[in-house]
Amino acid sequence: MEFHAEAGRTDLTYSDVFLIPSRSAVTSRLDVSLAPGDGTGATIPIVSANMNSVTGPRLAATLARRGGLGVLPQDMHLQDLAAAIRWVKDQPVEYDTPFDFRPEDTVEQARTTVPAVAGHGIVLHDAEGEYVGCIPASRLATALPDARLGDLVHGALTAISADDVSGPREAFDAMVAAELDFAPVLRHGAVVGTLSRTSALRSTIYQPAVDGDGRLRVAAAVGINGDVVEKARALVAAGVDVLVVDTAHGHQEGMLRALQALKGAGIRVPIAAGNVVTARAVADLVDAGADILKVGVGPGAMCTTRMMTAVGRPQFSAVLETAAAARELGAHVWADGGVRYPRDVALALAAGASSVMIGSWFAGTLEAPGTLNQDADGRLYKESWGMASTKAVQERFGRIDAFELARKTLVAEGILSSRIYLDPLRPSLEDLLDMITSGVRSSFTYAGAATLPEFHERAFVGIQSAAGYEEGKALPVSW
Secondary structure, three states: OOOOOOOOOOOOOHHHEEEOOOOOOOOOHHHOOOOOOOOOOOOOOEEEOOOOOOOOHHHHHHHHHOOOEEEEOOOOOHHHHHHHHHHHHOOOOOOEOOOEEOOOOEHHHHHOOOOOOOOOEEEEEOOOOOEEEEEEHHHHHOOOOOOEHHHHOOOOOOOEEOOOOOOHHHHHHHHHHOOOOEEEEEEOOEEEEEEEHHHHHHOOOOOOOEOOOOOEOOEEEEOOOOOHHHHHHHHHHHOOOEEEEEOOOOOOHHHHHHHHHHHHOOOOOOEEEEEEOOHHHHHHHHHHOOOEEEEOOOOOOOOOHHHHHOOOOOHHHHHHHHHHHHHHOOOEEEEEOOOOOHHHHHHHHHOOOOEEEEOHHHHOOOOOOOOOEEOOOOOEEEEEOOOOOHHHHHHHOOOOOHHHHHHHHHOOOOOOOEEEEOEOOEOOHHHHHHHHHHHHHHHHHHHOOOOHHHHHHHOOEEEOOHHHHHHOOOOOOOO
16 A cells, blocks of 8 residues: 555645635736637536536537537437537527427426526427427416417517627617517528527627537547447547547556557547546556546545545545646646536636536536426426436446346446436526636636636635635525
8 A cells, every 4th residue: 555645745625725816907807718728629618527417419509609518428329429419510609509399299398398487488390390489488387287389379479580680789689679588580481599688698708619610519428448439430420529538447458548549540639538636647648649638536426436435536636736747748637526616616727627527517407418307396406317326327338238237237336316406596507607607707817817827827726724615605694
């Protein structure tokens, strides 16, 4: 046995540290650039985790529209994964992706996908694909569950003509003039997207992550087993922009062989690999062909690795060490897991990460995969589960022999199922992005940094007690 650290040295979590303000010449947080500069083409440092309950095609498209990067999970069958990539590439950049239903669908069916909240809505097309109408989501709150959606269309909801607005400001002004919170966007009678006032405003703040052809960017994960090169080539052919080679223990021979095979095959997109937590692992994986290292073992909300195996590392220290090692080698780090508040994203970036990967926090959004459920108190939630859990194992290996599947399921780890409640004030992924990025932008201004590289240099970090962490929380009640 050997000790990782010298006596007296303690590895740190995000809760153990804080940022100290410095002299700043940055006058507005909107003057800050959050672009990670890691070769992925993202314009904000947010990546969604390749978890089945977190990243599906809709969430990936929405995140890319606001500058982030969604990673589709490896558990999807290859043909489905390639189809999901192509679907993301087909989505509008200037407008939101519609929630599409048939007139004969019921209100109850719609409620499993779209909550009855302002600023959202559903689009109706008939069996021939003809546009029938559009319904604000708030209308679903008062309609009977068995009512047909087509019966809720009383006259056409005022639409925005894509040819009549030259940008998001003009679209916002048009919606204000028409007293609309939500509207379909039509071009020559066909729906090309939807807009809300808020999404029009967001388009003036965020810069979408698009490829050379102006299409939304998307990443996808592959495992280290099987023909990794064949899978990677199929995903590249489908249009994937970043490959994520993913396994729980990234510093292993199987990972190194997979990276070497991809490098030898001449795969031309950036390759992220992990998960790792040490400088030695960074050196080995970069040498084998990784451009980005996914860092984190055990900090995730759905992960039981540390309690089951004692393996892992406090996340702030893991990011700090690996980011320094990656920087020397011309590589980058994604901090994966452990994020509970926007402050944690800022601290991961301060430690040297180029982007921060978020999982369960995004699982409770209307764009995440899965259906909306309602508890006994009427609160909406979606199910989330760990990627080493029985549910995930069954999805990953569902086509193998029943005996082998039973063996793998028997030793599964991770939380099988957890309810992730939708925040009624922030039901959308975009609502969370607003909160996260506004907090991080402010962190930059406190540090006097206008860009992420400047933040890496200027961030001034202190260590605090548990009492210091508690002191920073807002009081949930009055005195």
